[in-house]
Amino acid sequence: MGTITGERMTSAMTRRDRVLAAVTGVSAGTAAGAAAVAYGVHPIAALSTVAAPAVALWALLCRPPSRRRLAPPVAVAAVLSLVSTFAVTPDRADGGWVAYGNLVEAGVLAALLAVVVRRSPVRHVLPAGLVVGAAVSLWTWPLLPSMSFLARVGAAAFWSLPVLGAVVVGGYPRWAERRGRGWVRDARRAQQLEIARDLHDFIAHDVSGIVAQAQAARFVAASAPEQALPALERIEKAGLNALESMDRMVRMLHDDTWTDGATPHGVDPLPGPEQLPGLIERFSAADGTRARLAVDPGVPDTLSRDVGSTAYRVVVEALTNVRRHAPRAARVDVVLAAVGEDAVEVRVSNDAGGNGQKGPATRWERDDRHGGHGLRGLRERVRVAGGSLSAGPRDGGGWLLVAVLPRTPGPPRTPGPPRTPGPVPVPPERDHDRCDHTHPAGR
Structure with a gap:
């Protein structure tokens, strides 16, 4: 029942975000067409100017899981920005629309790139990052026709800094989260190894003693029954020791206040050299060695x-x-x-x-x-x-x-x-x- 409900909720979220994307896209296209008709703006310039803000609006309104799919629409908006940058020259635009529009696109695309780097799968980040980087870095290229090639390259290098900043802003939390998951995984592995060692060090010792005593009791049960009783008593004692060790491990696992160098509340301290005489005594009594x-x-x-x-x-x-x-x-x-x-x-x-x-x-x-x-x-x-x-x-x-x-x-x-x-x-x-x-x- 819970699985079916979760699947329905997931599909409902997908339908909601798809409807939101369709509404946002239609609204952006309508706004671009109105600007082109009312102000004589080149259609490509108008469409590229509203594309990036429309994608950003959808990213703000959609559910967080859908932001993993943000890379494709961001890449499309970046491609439109590149086409507008090189296909629409400033003298064909009205009132510097291209310059102001490309500046808005560059800022919004850089912000969207940070979200893509943070949320999207790695296989989608690289192509989207390359397209966005080109769109943001080169938006000033056609606006500097009288400047030398080196000056244009310098301007492109300067405007690549927001791209690098977006990669850092989106990539550092992702790296930190991945490192945190690695720490959790290593901690769980260390805990598993610690439990395995405790099982081997303590419980296996007591269980092996139980097996040895059981074999001895079976051997003498028929010929000397009176000797079987001490063996059974030692079996009982070894079993109680094993249960105590297991109980201690369970309490350690349930105690969330355990820190290095401190014994968990309610848990007996780890055995040390002061318990060696008792250990030797139990070993000698159980094995006759x-x-x-x-x-x-x-x-x-x-x-x-x-x-x-x-x-x-x-x-x-x-x-x-x-x-x-x-x-x-x-x-x-x-x-x-x-x-x-x-x-x-x-x-x-x-x-x-x-x-x-x-x-x-x-x-x-x-x-x-x-x-x-x-x-x-x-x-x-x-x-x-x-x-x-x-x-x-x-x-x-x-x-x-x-x-x-x-x-x-x-x-x-x-x-x-x-x-x-x-x-x-x-x-x-x-x-x-x-x-x-x-x-x-x-x-």
Whole structure:
């Protein structure tokens, strides 16, 4: 019903503007004929003089959508002006009609050109602009018969300035509107990428834990039913975490007061390094993998909110990849350490594929090279924060992921050439105080 009504309104607007154009054209022709008969004005001069004002009157009275079709009538009026300029000489006109008429035409055509540049399709703007530019620039040409050719060219160049002004007046708002649409499109794209990364970073981590626990519960349900109950409890907890993450994203999308650097009203702050112990505990309990967290004292308090959230996401992604690609890993080490006074290092390693085997690591490399949302999206997030990320198999077997982040967000780093996958040397352990968290399940 709504579509039919809209179509009728559109067709009604078209009929109205067509009737208005016909009435305006007939009125202009009548006025030109009356001037030619009453004052002896050349018919072409009279018609060209009223053509441009008639088109301008129609443009003022028509509906805004019809102004997109303004280029053809403006081009016709400009052609009539050119014909009048060179076909009707001043000595054949009465009382300087040609001079005054052409001056009026030039001003009205320049104003109409601004509307054409602003509203008409690009394919119509160029031909209409060329004709209008010629009509406005050359209207003084036959009025200067005693002047040299260079003087006439100078006069034409001077009268081309209104044409350039009309192009600027009509083109700048059009360019600004197009740029604004591009900003909106880029913002929507960035929001979509942010949602996709949040889904991958948080919800995928919890869902992968649910899958692992469900598989474990099914395996022990028949032989040891008492062990299935803790697995079901962990499934419930992971599901609640996933629901909380989704609820947070929905509230962020509904909140229109969210600005950079501020948390939306009613939305929990982004998780940061202070949530890492709980993350390690849940991971160890769900997978039975010995996970150890080592944090340099005081480091979490020195990180900005965005950098702390990025560090947390690095660990989440690394643990998710361990769960998906290295289920046989017996140990995972997570380290958050200071690097000088201005940076921190997040290092996550596992011992899967011992004795130099790189089965799981090879799958990680393949996923990264073929555009998975995991490492590729994480590398982009770290780069935007002003840091760098590297990942690859360790010399002694297993996988190592290292992210170096500034303590406060810096300018995005220019991405370098793709790194050729290869063994990553195991960095030596730092010999200073740390806050260690080893889940009891892994002791």
